[in-house]
Amino acid sequence: MTERQHWSSRRVRWTALIAIAALALGGSVIYALLAFERYQDQITGVSAASVTEDLPTGSRIVFRNTASGEGYGKIAAVPLDDPQGPRGLGDVPCDRVYAAVGMISCMRTIRGIPTTFETQVLDSKGHPVTTWPLPGVPSRTRISHDGLVATTAFVTGHSYATNSFSTETTIRGTGDRDYGNLEDFRMLINGSELTAADRNVWGVTFASGDSFYATVASGGETWLVSGSLRTKTLKSVVENAECPSISPDGTRVAFKKRRPGVGAVHWDIAVLDLASGHETLLPLDRSMDDQIEWLDDGTMLFGSPREGTVGDSDILSIKPVAHAAPQLFIEHAWSPSVER
Amino acid sequence: MYLSLSDWTARRDAVDRNRASKVAFKASPTVIALGIVSMLTDISSESVAAVLPLYVTSALGLSMVAYGFLDGLNQGLSAIVRIGAGYTADRTRRPKPVAVVGYGLSAVARVGLLFVQGFGGITAIVGADRIGKGIRTAPRDAMIQSSSQPEHLARSFGVHRMLDTIGATVGPFLAFVVLLIVPDGYRVVFVVSLAAAVLGVAVLGLIVPNLRLHRPVAASVDVPSEAKKDGAARHTGQIGEVLRGRLRPVLLATGVLGLVTVGDGFVYLALMSHGHLQTFWFPLLFVGSNAVFLILAIPMGRLADRTSRSAVFVVGHVALAAAYVCAGLGGTLPMVLLCLVLLGSFYAATDGVLSALASQRSPSGATSTGIASAQTVVAVTRLVASTGAGALWFVFGAGPVMLGAAVFMVVLVPFAWRLLSKRNDETALEIER
Numbered sequence: 001m002t003e004r005q006h007w008s009s010r011r012v013r014w015t016a017l018i019a020i021a022a023l024a025l026g027g028s029v030i031y032a033l034l035a036f037e038r039y040q041d042q043i044t045g046v047s048a049a050s051v052t053e054d055l056p057t058g059s060r061i062v063f064r065n066t067a068s069g070e071g072y073g074k075i076a077a078v079p080l081d082d083p084q085g086p087r088g089l090g091d092v093p094c095d096r097v098y099a100a101v102g103m104i105s106c107m108r109t110i111r112g113i114p115t116t117f118e119t120q121v122l123d124s125k126g127h128p129v130t131t132w133p134l135p136g137v138p139s140r141t142r143i144s145h146d147g148l149v150a151t152t153a154f155v156t157g158h159s160y161a162t163n164s165f166s167t168e169t170t171i172r173g174t175g176d177r178d179y180g181n182l183e184d185f186r187m188l189i190n191g192s193e194l195t196a197a198d199r200n201v202w203g204v205t206f207a208s209g210d211s212f213y214a215t216v217a218s219g220g221e222t223w224l225v226s227g228s229l230r231t232k233t234l235k236s237v238v239e240n241a242e243c244p245s246i247s248p249d250g251t252r253v254a255f256k257k258r259r260p261g262v263g264a265v266h267w268d269i270a271v272l273d274l275a276s277g278h279e280t281l282l283p284l285d286r287s288m289d290d291q292i293e294w295l296d297d298g299t300m301l302f303g304s305p306r307e308g309t310v311g312d313s314d315i316l317s318i319k320p321v322a323h324a325a326p327q328l329f330i331e332h333a334w335s336p337s338v339e340r
Numbered sequence: 341m342y343l344s345l346s347d348w349t350a351r352r353d354a355v356d357r358n359r360a361s362k363v364a365f366k367a368s369p370t371v372i373a374l375g376i377v378s379m380l381t382d383i384s385s386e387s388v389a390a391v392l393p394l395y396v397t398s399a400l401g402l403s404m405v406a407y408g409f410l411d412g413l414n415q416g417l418s419a420i421v422r423i424g425a426g427y428t429a430d431r432t433r434r435p436k437p438v439a440v441v442g443y444g445l446s447a448v449a450r451v452g453l454l455f456v457q458g459f460g461g462i463t464a465i466v467g468a469d470r471i472g473k474g475i476r477t478a479p480r481d482a483m484i485q486s487s488s489q490p491e492h493l494a495r496s497f498g499v500h501r502m503l504d505t506i507g508a509t510v511g512p513f514l515a516f517v518v519l520l521i522v523p524d525g526y527r528v529v530f531v532v533s534l535a536a537a538v539l540g541v542a543v544l545g546l547i548v549p550n551l552r553l554h555r556p557v558a559a560s561v562d563v564p565s566e567a568k569k570d571g572a573a574r575h576t577g578q579i580g581e582v583l584r585g586r587l588r589p590v591l592l593a594t595g596v597l598g599l600v601t602v603g604d605g606f607v608y609l610a611l612m613s614h615g616h617l618q619t620f621w622f623p624l625l626f627v628g629s630n631a632v633f634l635i636l637a638i639p640m641g642r643l644a645d646r647t648s649r650s651a652v653f654v655v656g657h658v659a660l661a662a663a664y665v666c667a668g669l670g671g672t673l674p675m676v677l678l679c680l681v682l683l684g685s686f687y688a689a690t691d692g693v694l695s696a697l698a699s700q701r702s703p704s705g706a707t708s709t710g711i712a713s714a715q716t717v718v719a720v721t722r723l724v725a726s727t728g729a730g731a732l733w734f735v736f737g738a739g740p741v742m743l744g745a746a747v748f749m750v751v752l753v754p755f756a757w758r759l760l761s762k763r764n765d766e767t768a769l770e771i772e773r
Binding site: 013014016017020021024025027028031032035036039073095109111112113114115136137138139154195196197198265287289290303304305307308310311313334 | 542733
């Protein structure tokens, strides 16, 4: 009987539900309309950075433009000798970008149902040459001295209740050169073969000849591995190293290193001297989550999200010495790539 | 809709083959309301899940790498919380407030999504959402059980699972539509998700009645010795009682079968490994098996009520074994479609039916704990199976692992069937009455 009394207020409850539904749906629609208007402003308004038409040629830094306004999200470049100057804009939007040997690798998201992803290879002027499908969210890309393109994508399951993510890293050329998924390479961790399915590879950096460096992760641990395309083998070098980047003189590898301890993930930068095996740690106040790019043998660059502004970021520079502090290098930019 | 207590206890174990056909099925408004709550909550969580990787990488400029490290921790935590919540629902005999806490926690997590930018915040939010899911599942299923006609229990769970799966399918679709209209409109997705979650909690809070689970003493129709033990167990340890009682064969059979249930992720990977499918299709495989699941959820529940819940549950695993064989042998289009149909059938035959089976066999007054135990056994054994399959994946390759799992499954199915039919209390009770 108490249940019945409880339900005498049925009408009140239904009215309340309808009110909540109207508020929730109305609120969402209004928010969506405002967001749509904001987005229109963002892509058509005056750019927050000074821009010019066309990508500059010659030695340059190619990146993703994140200045709000015209050209947001598109490929951009500045001359190497005037990095803070006006940026030349390309036509193609990219999430991650890399330029070398007259090629540009542009990893991008194609909105749709479902949303898909692709790698578009552009010529040095930013015109499309060829396109490959990507299995997931763009993450890292690099180009070798002989025109091979490495890409890393995050492949995610439909539901976060199942396996949460895996990476797919492939190396291929524009012709028929295709080394496939690096997960299928032989992996040697401290000399013994890794057989677990729980293995992920990401963040390729090309060295000389057919050799390269990358990250291998399994069972919650990560390793810097040196790889060979000829023998299709990855061998561990040091533990706790992600997203390596080799210096232009080929003597050092910089990577992000996870700070020990539980709680929020915090990455610092470490620089490994390949000849001596000595590792220099650069502790950072703010965690770093990018693949480093070397400006020259004495300066490293990386992207850093802007605090308080979702979707905007800056490129910072840092010296590869112990306890160096990062400095602002290019405002409103992401995914730097130095083309000499 | 509102069955009296004695009515329910007298009929709770009824599985007379003809009974399900004699009593007309009437979908309980409470079950439908709970289904709508789950549908809205799944729209909310799956829309976020679909865009979260994109948001984290392209908008926040972070990598997803740290995400996986915390996954195991979250799953373990979720299992503990699940049993705790089931136990609390039973002790208080009010499952609704516990469910409200679970759904509410997930809704609050959505608010957080609008404000955090760092990785720590994102993982905390995903963790809170998962804990919320752990809390709500068992009390919700106990509510479904207590407001369903006992003759049509599996069918009622089928109704709920169908609505739930519709939500899981609509969620990602909705998210991609939003991103299509407002590129980079992740926050719009989060606002829509929050609206759906709030609406879900509102339906639960305002429309679903605050049901009182039947008291253990009313279980006089049950085997008397067990009823006595029940009373004592309320003070000493209800969970132990659940594990020792008539539910034990269900838990054992579920555990045995769970140990060879390697997870759909592997089935999809095996299908992809044949190289016929472009990676582009990967997300659509989930949609395919979900569609089959939602179409078959009610018919399978109906079949289980008319024949035997245990049998449908066990035979459902044969469909899974067949899906393994399909995935192991070929990646051609007919094989892929057959595999998805089998996988969807497996979920339709086992997901809701297990909750029906567990609630039917739980000691009176311990339904939530019983359902929570069965779901935890499923979660833990499947995690073990997936870890094992993962370890063997690169040694033997996708095909042999799938075929091996199918062979083990076929060997274990008769064993599980024996466990379930050995103490056939269903018939025993029928005779007693």
